[in-house]
Amino acid sequence: QKEVEQNSGPLSVPEGAIASLNCTYSDRVSQSFFWYRQYSGKSPELIMSIYSNGDKEDGRFTAQLNKASQYVSLLIRDSQPSDSATYLCAVKTDNYGQNFVFGPGTRLSVLP
Amino acid sequence: EAGVTQSPTHLIKTRGQQATLRCSPISGHTSVYWYQQALGLGLQFLLWYDEGEERNRGNFPPRFSGRQFPNYSSELNVNALELEDSALYLCASSHGTATYNEQFFGPGTRLTVL
Numbered sequence: 001q002k003e004v005e006q007n008s009g010p011l012s013v014p015e016g017a018i019a020s021l022n023c024t025y026s027d028r029v030s031q032s033f034f035w036y037r038q039y040s041g042k043s044p045e046l047i048m049s050i051y052s053n054g055d056k057e058d059g060r061f062t063a064q065l066n067k068a069s070q071y072v073s074l075l076i077r078d079s080q081p082s083d084s085a086t087y088l089c090a091v092k093t094d095n096y097g098q099n100f101v102f103g104p105g106t107r108l109s110v111l112p
Numbered sequence: 113e114a115g116v117t118q119s120p121t122h123l124i125k126t127r128g129q130q131a132t133l134r135c136s137p138i139s140g141h142t143s144v145y146w147y148q149q150a151l152g153l154g155l156q157f158l159l160w161y162d163e164g165e166e167r168n169r170g171n172f173p174p175r176f177s178g179r180q181f182p183n184y185s186s187e188l189n190v191n192a193l194e195l196e197d198s199a200l201y202l203c204a205s206s207h208g209t210a211t212y213n214e215q216f217f218g219p220g221t222r223l224t225v226l
Contacts, residue, residue: 031211043202043217044155051212088155092211099167099206100145100215104154 003027004091004103012109019076021106023089026070032092033065033072038105039085047087048074079110114139116205116218124224125193133188133221137205143167144186145206145215146178150199158201161186162209193225 004025013019021035032051036044050056050063050072062075072091076083089103117136125131137144146158157170161180169176175191184205190197200220206213 032213034214036217041200043200043220046214046216049212049214090215092213099143099160099209100204102147102155102157 003093003101004089006087006089006103006106008104009107010109011106012111013079015079015081015110015112017079017110019079019083019108019110021074021076021087021089021108023072023074023103024070025072025089025091025093025101027091027093027101028067028070030067030070030091030093033063034090034092034100035061035063035072035074036088036090036102037083037085038088044088076108079108081110081112084108084110116203116216118201118203118218118221120221121219122222122224124226126226127193127195129193131190131193131197131223133190133201133203133223134185135187135203135205135218136185137203138207138216141205141207141216142184143206143209143213144180144184145204146186146188147202147204148172148199149202149220150196155202159188167209190223195225198223198225 035048038044048063064073086105143162147155160167178188180186204217206215
């Protein structure tokens with residue numbers, strides 16, 4: 001089992017819809033979870049961090065964490081074409097020697 | 113507050129040459145991470161430095177090496193360049209290794225090996 005898994009996509013949603021991006025992780029003792037957005041040819045940009053079970057909202061973005069299910073998600077409300085990018089899930093763990101472990105990313109396409 | 117900076121932006125080398133990439137972390141950050149991202153692929157962990165020491169390295173050959181300086185800046189050296197080393201090399205920094213510290217990326221260095 002890979003440490004952090006995401007659907008590779010592409011996930012296509014119409015403009016104005018809610019985009020739902022999912023991530024699962026294998027290390028039960030992970031404490032910190034992050035979502036990054038990466039436009040093609042650019043570096044990843046931190047969108048959200050979440051540390052406690054439940055929801056965390058920031059503008060159009062909501063991160064959801066369920067540690068019992070080892071699952072973290074990102075919802076993007078009122079999706080815009082400018083949201084089209086690859087979204088990377090990252091988990092902070094002490095168990096793999098890397099400190100941060102990134103998933104492969106989900107490519108999101110928002111259709112006008 | 114200035115972000116993570118990397119130099120050069122682009123680097124073109126030929127097979128067998130050496131490349132040196134540089135990174136300056138956000139002020140106050142002591143941890144520096146290096147990643148390789150080949151075109152269309154995910155982030156591959158290369159190296160992690162904290163407080164001047166190498167904490168871990170990814171599954172890369174020894175010709176990938178680096179160091180962290182007393183001011184916490186870092187450089188990545190790639191010896192005996194191969195065509196498949198062509199990639200975007202990303203540096204990231206965080207404020208130490210505590211649980212809730214976030215990681216921020218620099219703009220990257222695009223290395224092309226001809």
